[in-house]
Amino acid sequence: MGRHPGPRHADVRDVLPGHDVRPRAAARAGGRRDRQPRGRGARARRAAVARHGVPVPALSLQRGAGRARVTAAIGAGPYSDVIRRRWRGPRFRGELTGANRVAEDVNPLCGDRVRVMLRVEGDAVAAARFVGDSCAICTAAADVASEMVEGRPARRGAVAVPDVLEALQADIRPTRMRCVTLPVSVLDAALGDGRAAAPAARSARP
CATH class of the missing domain: 3.90.1010.10 (Sufe protein. Chain: A)
Incomplete structure (x- = not known):
């Protein structure tokens, strides 16, 4: 398998909806790849954001793809x-x-x-x-x-x-x-x- 030319840099990657900037983990033997653990739901997200001084009422609770998400009312997705x-x-x-x-x-x-x-x-x-x-x-x-x-x-x-x-x-x-x-x-x-x-x-x- 060929390699991509040139060094890789943390922020020299295209940002596409639904994709993280950081590369995904390499696939394990048998075709399964390590996955990042899912969040602990809306409560954990609200608590984590509130620790940094963001008012919890400024966030709205949304359901999607079988899991709870807390979305800032002013934004949509991690890459605005x-x-x-x-x-x-x-x-x-x-x-x-x-x-x-x-x-x-x-x-x-x-x-x-x-x-x-x-x-x-x-x-x-x-x-x-x-x-x-x-x-x-x-x-x-x-x-x-x-x-x-x-x-x-x-x-x-x-x-x-x-x-x-x-x-x-x-x-x-x-x-x-x-x-x-x-x-x-x-x-x-x-x-x-x-x-x-x-x-x-x-x-x-x-």
């Missing part, structure tokens, strides 16, 4: 138009000249890595950029968070997870919530005591 647009053409990705606040972190479970760079002037964020190797949701969340923080006070909590989720306009499953919280937590670290001595992350390709 906002995520697709921000993933394919992020506006705030790239190195930042004169950055004086830098932080970086990685999600060991999926390999997403994000580095956030800020230029703080006085008490406000004058500019923000990010680089990294991450999935579509994480890349879009980093781009949204970078845009939101510009012009805001340079202190922790300047950008909150619920604000980013609302901007993404997507139904983010609890198992993918870390894709959103990772760039927000890295941004928060940069706003705190980030230093420019952090190693550069590999830039993700569009």
Whole structure:
């Protein structure tokens, strides 16, 4: 069986409805493949989303394909138009000249890595950029968070997870919530005591 040419990157894949960005597990002998465990229903999804400060009344309960789903009223599916647009053409990705606040972190479970760079002037964020190797949701969340923080006070909590989720306009499953919280937590670290001595992350390709 032939191999696809070139290296594989976490966010260099087409996003199609009903498909995850991450590759599926390899098939076992006998033709069966490992499957990701199903969620524990609407209650587990609502609880997981609520932990990040999203009001539970803002979610609507829907039934489909034999299992319960909780869908954000503002979005439809995990890959909204906002995520697709921000993933394919992020506006705030790239190195930042004169950055004086830098932080970086990685999600060991999926390999997403994000580095956030800020230029703080006085008490406000004058500019923000990010680089990294991450999935579509994480890349879009980093781009949204970078845009939101510009012009805001340079202190922790300047950008909150619920604000980013609302901007993404997507139904983010609890198992993918870390894709959103990772760039927000890295941004928060940069706003705190980030230093420019952090190693550069590999830039993700569009």
